[in-house]
Amino acid sequence: MDAAQFLTIAFASILVHNVVLARFLGLCPFIGVTQKTESALGMGAAVTFVMFLASFVTFLLYRLILVPADVELALRTPMFILVIAALVQLVELFMRSRAPALYDALGIYLPLITTNCAVMGVALLNTTDAPAHWAEMSVATGLVAASWQGICSGIGFSMAMLLMSGIRERLSRVNVPESLQGVPIAFVCTGLMAMAFLGFTGMG
Amino acid sequence: MPERSLKKEFTKGIIEENGVFVLVVGLCPALAVTTTLQNAVAMGVAVIAVLLCANTLVSLLRNFIPREVRIPCFIVIIGSFVTMVDIIFRGQLPPHISASLGIFVPLIVVNCVILYRSESFAYNHDVLRSLLDGLGIGLGFTLALCLLAAVREVFGSGTIWGYPWVPISWPVRYVPAAILVQAPGAFLVLGLLMGFFKWLGLRKRRA
Numbered sequence: 001m002d003a004a005q006f007l008t009i010a011f012a013s014i015l016v017h018n019v020v021l022a023r024f025l026g027l028c029p030f031i032g033v034t035q036k037t038e039s040a041l042g043m044g045a046a047v048t049f050v051m052f053l054a055s056f057v058t059f060l061l062y063r064l065i066l067v068p069a070d071v072e073l074a075l076r077t078p079m080f081i082l083v084i085a086a087l088v089q090l091v092e093l094f095m096r097s098r099a100p101a102l103y104d105a106l107g108i109y110l111p112l113i114t115t116n117c118a119v120m121g122v123a124l125l126n127t128t129d130a131p132a133h134w135a136e137m138s139v140a141t142g143l144v145a146a147s148w149q150g151i152c153s154g155i156g157f158s159m160a161m162l163l164m165s166g167i168r169e170r171l172s173r174v175n176v177p178e179s180l181q182g183v184p185i186a187f188v189c190t191g192l193m194a195m196a197f198l199g200f201t202g203m204g
Numbered sequence: 205m206p207e208r209s210l211k212k213e214f215t216k217g218i219i220e221e222n223g224v225f226v227l228v229v230g231l232c233p234a235l236a237v238t239t240t241l242q243n244a245v246a247m248g249v250a251v252i253a254v255l256l257c258a259n260t261l262v263s264l265l266r267n268f269i270p271r272e273v274r275i276p277c278f279i280v281i282i283g284s285f286v287t288m289v290d291i292i293f294r295g296q297l298p299p300h301i302s303a304s305l306g307i308f309v310p311l312i313v314v315n316c317v318i319l320y321r322s323e324s325f326a327y328n329h330d331v332l333r334s335l336l337d338g339l340g341i342g343l344g345f346t347l348a349l350c351l352l353a354a355v356r357e358v359f360g361s362g363t364i365w366g367y368p369w370v371p372i373s374w375p376v377r378y379v380p381a382a383i384l385v386q387a388p389g390a391f392l393v394l395g396l397l398m399g400f401f402k403w404l405g406l407r408k409r410r411a
Contacts, residue, residue, distance in 0.1 A: 022387050024236040028316060031228065077290065077310045078283035085279060117232050117314040124307045179403035180395075183228055187395030194388040 001144050009145065013152040016203055019118045020160040021194040026118030030164060031186060033109070035172075040165035041158065046106040048154025050091060050113050054084050055126050055150025056143065062127040063139050072128055080123050085114045122153045163193060213333050217340030223317045224348035224394075225401050230317035233308045234349055235390040241365050244353035246301050248346025250289045250309060252339065255318050257285045259338030262326040269327075278322040279313070286313045317345060355393050360384030 019025045026047070033043045058080050066072040066079065092110045095103040113119060126134075126146040134142055167189050176185050208216070221227060224234045233251075237243045261281050262269075269277045290309045293302060312318065321341055326334040354364070362368055362380040370378045383389050 024232050024387070024390065025311075027231040027235065028229070031231070073294070074287060074291065077287045077313050078280060080310075081279055081283050081313050082276075085276065115314045115316055115319060117311050120314050121307055121311060124310060129307050177399075179406055180399040184395045184399035184402060187391050187398065189395075191388045191391030191395060194391055195383070198386060198388060 001141055001148075005145070006148060009149050010152045011203065013149055014156040014159065015197065015200045018156045018160055018197055019121065019153050020157060021190070021197045023121065025121040026116050026157055029109075029112065029116060030161060030190075031183060034161055034165040034168050034186075037162065037165045037169065039109075040161040042106050043109045043112075044154070044158025044161045046109040047113060047116060047118065047157050048151065050084075050088060050110075051119050051122055051150045051154040051157075052147055053087050053091065053150075054119050054123050055146045057083055057087060058123040059126050059143055059146035060139075063142060076124070076128055080120055084119055084123065088114045118153070118157055122150055125153075126150065160193075164190065167193075210332070210336060214336040214340040217337065217342070218344040218347065221341070221344070222348055223341055223345045224352075225398055227317075227320075229320055230315045230345060231394070232311065233315065234345075234352060235394060236308050237305055238349055238353035238356055238390065239304065239360070239385045240357050240363075241350060241353045242301055243304050244349040245346070246293070246297060246305060247308065248342070248349050250293065250305075250312060251315065251317070251345050252342030253289055254282065254285045254312055255321060255338040255342040255345075256335065258282045258318055259321055259326040259334040260331060261285075262322045263329060263331045263334035266327050274327060275319075275323070278319055278327075282318055282322070283313050286310060317341065352390075352393055352397065355397070356384045356389055360386075360389055 013019070017023055020027065020030050029043050029047070034040045061079060061083060062072060062076070066075055088110055092103075092107065095107065095110075126149055130146075134145065137145060164186070168186060171185060171189070180188070217223070219226075223230050230251075233247055237247045258278070258281055262278060265277075265281075286309070289312070293305070293309055297305075321338060325337050329337070357363055358369060359381055360383070362370065362378040368378075370376060381389075384393065
C-alpha cells in the first residue's frame with residue numbers, strides 16, 4: 001500500500017461514497033442522535049472506533065477461515081453479526097474498567113452500535129463486496145486496507161453526523177410548517193446535503 | 205392492555221404502526237433499494253419472509269430462551285433466516301435486481317424492524333398472533349417501500365415496473381428528473397412523504 005492508495009481509499013469512503021449520504025447506512029443514529037452536537041460527536045467517535053475494530057477482525061475471519069473453508073456466502077451474515085455484537089460488548093467492558101471517563105462519554109451509545117447497519121455494512125464492503133482487486137492482495141496488505149477503510153468510513157459517518165447536528169440545532173430555532181417538523185424536515189435537509197456531496201461523484 | 209382482535213393484530217402494522225413512516229425504523233433499505241419498483245418488491249418479499257419466520261420461531265421458543273440472553277438468541281435466529289433468503293435470492297433473482305439489492309440483503313439482519321418485533325412482540329405473544337403481526341408489519345414495510353419506489357421510478361426514470369409510462373409512439377416525451385433515482389432524491393422523497401402523512405393525520409385530528 002503506497003500513499004496514493006491510502007489517499008484514494010480515504011477520499012472515496014469519506015466524500016464520494018459517504019456511508020450515510022451516498023450508501024444509506026447508519027440512518028437510525030443519523031436521525032436519532034443528531035439533536036445535539038455533543039451527542040452526535042460522541043456517537044461518531046464510538047462508531048469510528050467499533051468500525052475500525054470490526055473491519056480488522058471480520059477481515060481476518062473472512063480471509064483466514066471463511067474463504068479457505070469456502071463458506072463465505074453461507075456464513076458471512078451470522079458470523080459477522082456475532083463478531084460485531086461480541087466486539088461491542090468487549091469494548092464496553094474494557095472501557096468501563098480501564099477508561100471510565102471515556103465510558104461516561106461514549107458508553108450510552110455503545111449498545112446501539114450492534115444494530116448499526118453502517119458497521120456491518122463496512123464489514124461486508126471490506127470482504128465479500130470489496131473491489132475486485134482486493135482479493136489479490138496478501139492478507140497483511142488487505143488487512144491494512146480494510147482497517148483503513150473502516151477508520152475512514154467512521155470519519156465520514158462522524159462528519160455527516162456533525163453537519164446534521166449543526167443543521168438541526170439551527171432548525172430548532174426556525175419556524176417550520178407543523179407537518180414537516182422533526183424527522184421530515186431533517187430528511188429534506190439531508191437530501192440537500194447529499195446533493196452537495198453528489199458533486200464528488202467520479203472523483204477518486 | 206385489552207386483547208386486540210386477531211384481525212387488528214394483522215392490520216395494525218400496515219397503517220397505524222407502519223415501520224417506515226410511523227415508527228421510523230428500517231430506513232436504510234427503504235432508501236437504498238427503492239430506485240425501482242421491482243427492487244422494492246424483492247426487498248419487501250425478503251423482509252416479509254424473514255419477519256414471518258423469525259417471529260414464529262421466537263414465539264415458539266419464547267419459554268425456552270432465558271431473558272438475559274434473548275438478544276443474542278434473536279440475532280442468531282434472524283441471521284439464519286437472512287442467510288437462507290440471501291442464498292435463495294442469489295440463485296433465483298434476475299442478476300440486475302440481485303446486484304442492486306447488493307449488501308442490503310445480508311443487512312436485513314441488522315434491520316431494526318425485525319429485532320424490534322422479536323423483542324417487543326413475538327417474545328411475549330402466542331404463535332398465531334406473532335405470525336399475523338409479522339405478516340402485517342412486513343406487508344406495511346413492503347407497501348411503504350413500493351410507495352417510495354413508485355414515486356422515484358415514475359418521476360426519476362419515467363417508467364413503471366421498467367416500462368415507460370408515456371408510450372413511445374406518442375409525440376411527447378417525459379424528461380425524467382434523474383436526481384430522484386440518485387441518493388439525494390431518496391432523502392427528499394422520504395422526507396416529503398413523511399410530511400404529507402403527518403399533514404393528513406393533523407388534518408384528520410382537527411376535523
